[in-house]
Amino acid sequence: MIKLNRFDGNPIISPREGINWEAKGTFNPAAVYEDGSVHIIYRAVSADNISRMGYARSTDGFYITERLHQPIYIPRENFEQKIKEDGGAGCEDPRITKIDDRFYMCYTAYDGESARVALTSISISDFLTKNWNWSKPILITEPKVFDKDSTIFPEKINGKYAILHRPQNSIWLDFVDNLEFSESVWLKGKVLLNPRPDKWDNSRVGISSPPIRSSQGWLILYHGITEPGHLYKASVMLLDINDPFKIKAIYNEPLFDPVASYEKEGPTNNVIFPCGAITIEDELFVYYGAADKVVGVATCNIEELVSDLIKEGSL
Numbered sequence: 241m242i243k244l245n246r247f248d249g250n251p252i253i254s255p256r257e258g259i260n261w262e263a264k265g266t267f268n269p270a271a272v273y274e275d276g277s278v279h280i281i282y283r284a285v286s287a288d289n290i291s292r293m294g295y296a297r298s299t300d301g302f303y304i305t306e307r308l309h310q311p312i313y314i315p316r317e318n319f320e321q322k323i324k325e326d327g328g329a330g331c332e333d334p335r336i337t338k339i340d341d342r343f344y345m346c347y348t349a350y351d352g353e354s355a356r357v358a359l360t361s362i363s364i365s366d367f368l369t370k371n372w373n374w375s376k377p378i379l380i381t382e383p384k385v386f387d388k389d390s391t392i393f394p395e396k397i398n399g400k401y402a403i404l405h406r407p408q409n410s411i412w413l414d415f416v417d418n419l420e421f422s423e424s425v426w427l428k429g430k431v432l433l434n435p436r437p438d439k440w441d442n443s444r445v446g447i448s449s450p451p452i453r454s455s456q457g458w459l460i461l462y463h464g465i466t467e468p469g470h471l472y473k474a475s476v477m478l479l480d481i482n483d484p485f486k487i488k489a490i491y492n493e494p495l496f497d498p499v500a501s502y503e504k505e506g507p508t509n510n511v512i513f514p515c516g517a518i519t520i521e522d523e524l525f526v527y528y529g530a531a532d533k534v535v536g537v538a539t540c541n542i543e544e545l546v547s548d549l550i551k552e553g554s555l
Contacts, residue, residue, distance in 0.1 A: 242548045244496045244526060244538035247302050251502050251534035253282055261311055262294060263287040265507060267529030270334040271449075271516030272343060275368055277305075278518060280527060281334050281345075282535055284311065290322070291315075291330030291350070295370075301518075301525045302537060312372045313345075319356065319379060320349040327352035335391035335515055337450045343367055344419065346390040346403075349379065357381040357390040357405055357427065359419065381405060382426040389446035389463075390427070392419075393484070394453070402484060403427055404460075406446040410434045411462060413485060432485060433477070435464070440494050441475070443467040448474055449517035449526070454546045457481050457488050461514055461526065464494070472511040473497040474528070478549050489553030496538060498530070506531025 253269070255262050262284035269282035280296045293313035297306040315321055315330045322329040332348040332355075342361045349358040360377040380403075381387035390405035400415040405427050414429025433445050441464025448461035458479040463472055473494035480486035498510045514528035524542040529535060 241491060241493060241552050242495070242540055242545045244540050246500065246536060246538045249302060250500065250536040250538075251530060252298075252302065252304055252537055253280065253296055253307070253535035254533070255284075259309065261286045261290075261292055264289070265533045266294060267532055267535055268333045268513050268515045269527045269529065269535050270336040270345065271518050271525070271527040272336050272338060273518040273520060274338070274364065278520075278525065279367070280304075280516065280535070281312065281336060283332055283334065283529070285328075285330075289328035291328070291332045293331060293334060293347075301520055301523075301539075308370075312370075313360075313374060315349075317349070317358075317377055319351055319354070320358070320377075322352055324352045331358070333388065333513075333515055335389075335447075335450055337392040337394050338364070339392070339394065341365070344392055345374075346380075346392065346405075348388045348390075349377065354384070355386050355388050356383070357387055359421070361419075378421050380421045380427050381407070382428070387427075389448075391447055391450045393451050393458070397482065397484060403429075404432070404447040404451075405429075409444040411445050411447055430485070432479075433462070433487070433490075439492055440464060440466050440473060443470075448514040448528075451479070451484075452517060452519060452524075452542070453481070454478070454542060456546050456550060458484055459542070459546060459549075461495075461517055463513055469510065471498060472513055474512050474514050474526075476545065476549060478546065478553070487555070489549045489555065491549060491553050496526070496528075500530070500536075502534050502536065503530040506533035508532040 292311035477490035516527040
Protein backbone atom coordinates (compact mmCIF):
# COMPACT_ATOMS: atom_id res chain seq x y z
CA MET A 241 0.00 0.00 0.00
CA ILE A 242 0.99 3.64 -0.48
CA LYS A 243 2.80 5.34 2.39
CA LEU A 244 3.30 9.03 3.06
CA ASN A 245 6.83 10.36 2.63
CA ARG A 246 8.09 12.47 5.51
CA PHE A 247 9.92 15.66 4.65
CA ASP A 248 13.60 15.31 5.58
CA GLY A 249 13.48 18.78 7.12
CA ASN A 250 10.82 17.86 9.71
CA PRO A 251 9.78 19.26 12.07
CA ILE A 252 8.96 22.39 10.11
CA ILE A 253 7.46 24.28 13.08
CA SER A 254 8.73 24.04 16.67
CA PRO A 255 8.31 26.24 19.75
CA ARG A 256 10.52 29.33 19.59
CA GLU A 257 12.66 30.27 22.53
CA GLY A 258 11.40 33.25 24.48
CA ILE A 259 7.86 33.23 23.03
CA ASN A 260 5.64 32.35 25.98
CA TRP A 261 2.37 31.73 24.15
CA GLU A 262 3.88 28.74 22.33
CA ALA A 263 6.34 27.61 25.01
CA LYS A 264 4.90 24.12 25.53
CA GLY A 265 4.09 23.14 21.98
CA THR A 266 3.27 24.09 18.39
CA PHE A 267 1.25 21.31 16.78
CA ASN A 268 -2.01 20.04 15.18
CA PRO A 269 -2.04 22.47 12.22
CA ALA A 270 -4.76 23.40 9.76
CA ALA A 271 -3.59 24.27 6.26
CA VAL A 272 -5.04 26.05 3.23
CA TYR A 273 -3.52 26.72 -0.18
CA GLU A 274 -4.38 30.18 -1.42
CA ASP A 275 -2.71 32.87 -3.54
CA GLY A 276 0.30 30.65 -4.31
CA SER A 277 1.18 29.85 -0.68
CA VAL A 278 0.39 27.24 1.94
CA HIS A 279 -0.99 28.97 5.02
CA ILE A 280 -0.54 26.96 8.22
CA ILE A 281 -2.57 27.72 11.34
CA TYR A 282 -1.16 25.76 14.25
CA ARG A 283 -2.21 25.21 17.83
CA ALA A 284 0.21 26.71 20.33
CA VAL A 285 0.22 25.98 24.07
CA SER A 286 1.61 28.54 26.50
CA ALA A 287 3.48 28.00 29.72
CA ASP A 288 0.17 28.33 31.62
CA ASN A 289 -1.59 25.75 29.39
CA ILE A 290 -3.70 28.09 27.26
CA SER A 291 -4.14 27.08 23.61
CA ARG A 292 -4.02 29.79 20.96
CA MET A 293 -3.34 29.70 17.22
CA GLY A 294 -0.27 30.84 15.36
CA TYR A 295 0.40 31.49 11.68
CA ALA A 296 3.12 30.34 9.32
CA ARG A 297 3.40 30.42 5.53
CA SER A 298 5.29 28.36 2.99
CA THR A 299 5.70 29.05 -0.71
CA ASP A 300 6.68 25.46 -1.58
CA GLY A 301 4.77 23.50 1.07
CA PHE A 302 7.91 22.48 2.94
CA TYR A 303 10.08 25.37 4.09
CA ILE A 304 8.57 28.08 6.27
CA THR A 305 9.07 31.49 4.67
CA GLU A 306 7.04 33.57 7.12
CA ARG A 307 5.94 33.10 10.73
CA LEU A 308 4.21 35.67 12.89
CA HIS A 309 5.33 36.52 16.40
CA GLN A 310 1.83 37.04 17.79
CA PRO A 311 -1.12 34.62 17.78
CA ILE A 312 -3.78 35.15 15.13
CA TYR A 313 -6.60 33.59 17.18
CA ILE A 314 -7.09 33.64 20.95
CA PRO A 315 -9.80 32.47 23.36
CA ARG A 316 -12.59 35.07 23.40
CA GLU A 317 -15.68 33.39 24.83
CA ASN A 318 -16.55 31.90 28.21
CA PHE A 319 -16.68 28.39 26.76
CA GLU A 320 -12.93 28.52 25.98
CA GLN A 321 -11.73 30.17 29.19
CA LYS A 322 -10.10 28.37 32.13
CA ILE A 323 -12.42 27.28 34.91
CA LYS A 324 -9.62 25.61 36.89
CA GLU A 325 -6.52 27.58 37.75
CA ASP A 326 -4.22 24.58 37.35
CA GLY A 327 -5.92 23.21 34.23
CA GLY A 328 -5.80 23.88 30.52
CA ALA A 329 -8.19 25.71 28.20
CA GLY A 330 -8.44 27.55 24.93
CA CYS A 331 -8.80 26.98 21.20
CA GLU A 332 -7.49 23.67 19.95
CA ASP A 333 -6.92 21.68 16.74
CA PRO A 334 -8.27 23.85 13.90
CA ARG A 335 -9.59 22.60 10.56
CA ILE A 336 -10.23 25.17 7.83
CA THR A 337 -12.50 24.86 4.79
CA LYS A 338 -12.80 27.32 1.92
CA ILE A 339 -16.43 28.01 0.96
CA ASP A 340 -17.04 30.79 -1.58
CA ASP A 341 -15.10 33.85 -0.40
CA ARG A 342 -14.60 32.80 3.24
CA PHE A 343 -12.53 30.39 5.30
CA TYR A 344 -14.62 28.51 7.87
CA MET A 345 -12.69 27.21 10.86
CA CYS A 346 -13.94 24.48 13.17
CA TYR A 347 -11.94 24.02 16.36
CA THR A 348 -12.23 22.48 19.80
CA ALA A 349 -13.31 24.97 22.44
CA TYR A 350 -12.10 23.73 25.82
CA ASP A 351 -12.67 25.24 29.25
CA GLY A 352 -10.79 22.62 31.24
CA GLU A 353 -13.78 20.31 31.63
CA SER A 354 -15.98 20.50 28.55
CA ALA A 355 -14.79 20.04 24.95
CA ARG A 356 -17.17 21.19 22.22
CA VAL A 357 -16.81 22.23 18.60
CA ALA A 358 -16.82 25.96 17.84
CA LEU A 359 -17.17 27.57 14.42
CA THR A 360 -15.80 30.90 13.21
CA SER A 361 -15.00 32.35 9.79
CA ILE A 362 -13.01 35.07 8.07
CA SER A 363 -13.11 36.58 4.60
CA ILE A 364 -10.31 35.36 2.36
CA SER A 365 -9.31 38.95 1.60
CA ASP A 366 -8.95 39.73 5.33
CA PHE A 367 -7.01 36.52 5.85
CA LEU A 368 -4.53 37.23 3.08
CA THR A 369 -3.94 40.80 4.29
CA LYS A 370 -3.59 39.53 7.88
CA ASN A 371 -6.55 41.51 9.11
CA TRP A 372 -7.62 38.91 11.65
CA ASN A 373 -11.26 39.86 11.66
CA TRP A 374 -12.65 36.47 12.70
CA SER A 375 -16.40 36.23 13.23
CA LYS A 376 -17.75 35.67 16.72
CA PRO A 377 -17.36 31.93 17.44
CA ILE A 378 -20.47 29.84 18.01
CA LEU A 379 -20.79 26.40 19.55
CA ILE A 380 -22.19 23.84 17.11
CA THR A 381 -22.23 20.65 19.20
CA GLU A 382 -24.47 19.61 22.06
CA PRO A 383 -23.91 20.61 25.69
CA LYS A 384 -22.51 17.93 27.98
CA VAL A 385 -21.26 15.84 25.04
CA PHE A 386 -17.48 15.51 24.64
CA ASP A 387 -17.18 16.37 20.93
CA LYS A 388 -14.08 17.26 18.89
CA ASP A 389 -12.42 16.79 15.49
CA SER A 390 -14.88 18.60 13.25
CA THR A 391 -14.67 19.89 9.70
CA ILE A 392 -16.94 21.03 6.88
CA PHE A 393 -17.00 19.62 3.35
CA PRO A 394 -15.82 22.22 0.81
CA GLU A 395 -19.05 22.13 -1.22
CA LYS A 396 -22.70 21.44 -0.61
CA ILE A 397 -23.99 17.91 -1.15
CA ASN A 398 -27.58 17.63 -2.37
CA GLY A 399 -28.11 21.25 -1.37
CA LYS A 400 -26.87 20.89 2.20
CA TYR A 401 -23.65 21.52 4.11
CA ALA A 402 -22.01 18.30 5.27
CA ILE A 403 -20.10 18.39 8.56
CA LEU A 404 -18.02 15.72 10.28
CA HIS A 405 -17.46 15.58 14.03
CA ARG A 406 -16.50 13.15 16.82
CA PRO A 407 -18.81 12.73 19.78
CA GLN A 408 -17.05 10.28 22.08
CA ASN A 409 -15.04 7.75 20.02
CA SER A 410 -16.65 7.62 16.56
CA ILE A 411 -16.81 9.78 13.42
CA TRP A 412 -20.30 11.18 12.75
CA LEU A 413 -21.67 12.94 9.68
CA ASP A 414 -24.50 15.45 9.67
CA PHE A 415 -26.18 17.61 7.02
CA VAL A 416 -27.43 21.12 7.77
CA ASP A 417 -29.30 23.70 5.72
CA ASN A 418 -27.02 26.55 6.75
CA LEU A 419 -24.08 27.38 8.97
CA GLU A 420 -26.16 29.41 11.42
CA PHE A 421 -26.42 27.58 14.72
CA SER A 422 -28.35 28.55 17.85
CA GLU A 423 -29.02 27.36 21.38
CA SER A 424 -31.44 24.75 20.06
CA VAL A 425 -29.63 23.69 16.87
CA TRP A 426 -26.66 21.36 17.29
CA LEU A 427 -24.75 18.91 15.14
CA LYS A 428 -26.01 15.36 15.44
CA GLY A 429 -26.33 13.08 12.40
CA LYS A 430 -25.31 9.44 12.23
CA VAL A 431 -22.18 7.37 12.66
CA LEU A 432 -19.92 7.24 9.61
CA LEU A 433 -17.16 5.13 11.15
CA ASN A 434 -16.83 3.34 14.48
CA PRO A 435 -13.57 2.01 15.92
CA ARG A 436 -12.86 -1.39 14.35
CA PRO A 437 -12.07 -3.91 17.11
CA ASP A 438 -10.02 -6.21 14.87
CA LYS A 439 -8.04 -3.47 13.11
CA TRP A 440 -5.39 -0.88 13.97
CA ASP A 441 -8.05 1.76 14.78
CA ASN A 442 -9.59 -0.32 17.56
CA SER A 443 -9.99 2.31 20.28
CA ARG A 444 -11.02 5.65 18.76
CA VAL A 445 -11.40 7.27 15.35
CA GLY A 446 -11.62 10.97 14.50
CA ILE A 447 -11.51 13.09 11.38
CA SER A 448 -8.18 14.65 10.46
CA SER A 449 -8.40 17.25 7.68
CA PRO A 450 -11.23 18.61 5.52
CA PRO A 451 -12.39 16.24 2.76
CA ILE A 452 -10.64 16.50 -0.59
CA ARG A 453 -12.52 15.88 -3.83
CA SER A 454 -10.69 13.30 -5.94
CA SER A 455 -11.44 11.56 -9.23
CA GLN A 456 -13.06 8.65 -7.38
CA GLY A 457 -14.76 10.29 -4.41
CA TRP A 458 -14.12 12.25 -1.23
CA LEU A 459 -10.69 11.46 0.16
CA ILE A 460 -10.90 11.54 3.94
CA LEU A 461 -7.90 11.44 6.24
CA TYR A 462 -8.63 10.29 9.76
CA HIS A 463 -6.71 9.35 12.87
CA GLY A 464 -7.19 6.32 15.04
CA ILE A 465 -5.86 5.05 18.33
CA THR A 466 -4.32 1.60 18.62
CA GLU A 467 -4.58 -0.24 21.92
CA PRO A 468 -2.61 -1.56 23.66
CA GLY A 469 -0.05 1.20 23.59
CA HIS A 470 -2.34 4.22 22.97
CA LEU A 471 -0.64 4.93 19.63
CA TYR A 472 -2.08 7.69 17.44
CA LYS A 473 -1.87 6.78 13.74
CA ALA A 474 -3.50 8.08 10.57
CA SER A 475 -5.07 6.57 7.47
CA VAL A 476 -7.58 7.30 4.71
CA MET A 477 -10.96 6.29 3.39
CA LEU A 478 -12.87 7.14 0.23
CA LEU A 479 -16.49 8.29 0.36
CA ASP A 480 -19.05 8.44 -2.43
CA ILE A 481 -19.25 11.94 -3.94
CA ASN A 482 -23.04 12.19 -3.75
CA ASP A 483 -23.64 9.99 -0.69
CA PRO A 484 -20.75 10.41 1.75
CA PHE A 485 -22.32 7.95 4.18
CA LYS A 486 -21.20 5.32 1.67
CA ILE A 487 -17.61 4.27 2.31
CA LYS A 488 -16.21 3.08 -1.03
CA ALA A 489 -12.84 1.96 0.33
CA ILE A 490 -10.82 2.09 3.54
CA TYR A 491 -7.33 0.88 4.36
CA ASN A 492 -7.00 -1.87 6.93
CA GLU A 493 -3.52 -0.67 7.86
CA PRO A 494 -2.40 2.83 8.83
CA LEU A 495 -1.14 5.13 6.11
CA PHE A 496 1.12 6.82 8.62
CA ASP A 497 2.29 5.90 12.12
CA PRO A 498 4.76 7.38 14.64
CA VAL A 499 8.29 6.19 13.89
CA ALA A 500 10.48 9.33 13.90
CA SER A 501 11.92 10.53 17.20
CA TYR A 502 9.91 13.79 17.08
CA GLU A 503 6.72 11.70 16.70
CA LYS A 504 7.56 9.18 19.40
CA GLU A 505 8.80 11.53 22.14
CA GLY A 506 7.12 14.68 23.45
CA PRO A 507 4.45 15.84 25.90
CA THR A 508 2.34 12.96 24.54
CA ASN A 509 4.41 10.13 23.12
CA ASN A 510 3.63 8.24 19.91
CA VAL A 511 1.29 10.71 18.22
CA ILE A 512 0.60 11.40 14.54
CA PHE A 513 -2.26 13.92 14.38
CA PRO A 514 -3.04 15.56 11.01
CA CYS A 515 -5.41 18.53 10.92
CA GLY A 516 -4.53 19.95 7.51
CA ALA A 517 -4.11 18.59 3.98
CA ILE A 518 -3.84 20.42 0.68
CA THR A 519 -3.02 19.56 -2.91
CA ILE A 520 -0.52 21.30 -5.17
CA GLU A 521 -1.01 19.92 -8.66
CA ASP A 522 -1.03 16.12 -8.12
CA GLU A 523 0.82 16.15 -4.80
CA LEU A 524 -0.95 15.70 -1.47
CA PHE A 525 0.65 17.58 1.43
CA VAL A 526 -0.40 16.40 4.91
CA TYR A 527 0.39 18.66 7.87
CA TYR A 528 0.35 16.99 11.25
CA GLY A 529 1.12 17.41 14.91
CA ALA A 530 3.83 15.12 16.27
CA ALA A 531 3.90 14.07 19.93
CA ASP A 532 1.88 17.21 20.89
CA LYS A 533 5.03 19.28 20.38
CA VAL A 534 5.91 20.09 16.75
CA VAL A 535 4.56 20.20 13.18
CA GLY A 536 5.64 17.89 10.38
CA VAL A 537 4.66 17.49 6.74
CA ALA A 538 4.46 14.37 4.59
CA THR A 539 3.49 13.90 0.95
CA CYS A 540 2.40 11.48 -1.76
CA ASN A 541 0.81 11.56 -5.21
CA ILE A 542 -2.93 11.89 -4.65
CA GLU A 543 -4.07 9.88 -7.67
CA GLU A 544 -1.68 7.06 -6.84
CA LEU A 545 -3.09 7.05 -3.32
CA VAL A 546 -6.69 6.98 -4.54
CA SER A 547 -5.98 4.20 -7.06
CA ASP A 548 -4.20 2.12 -4.44
CA LEU A 549 -6.96 2.72 -1.91
CA ILE A 550 -9.57 1.41 -4.34
CA LYS A 551 -7.38 -1.60 -5.11
CA GLU A 552 -6.22 -2.48 -1.61
CA GLY A 553 -8.87 -1.02 0.65
CA SER A 554 -11.77 -3.03 2.01
CA LEU A 555 -15.46 -2.17 1.85
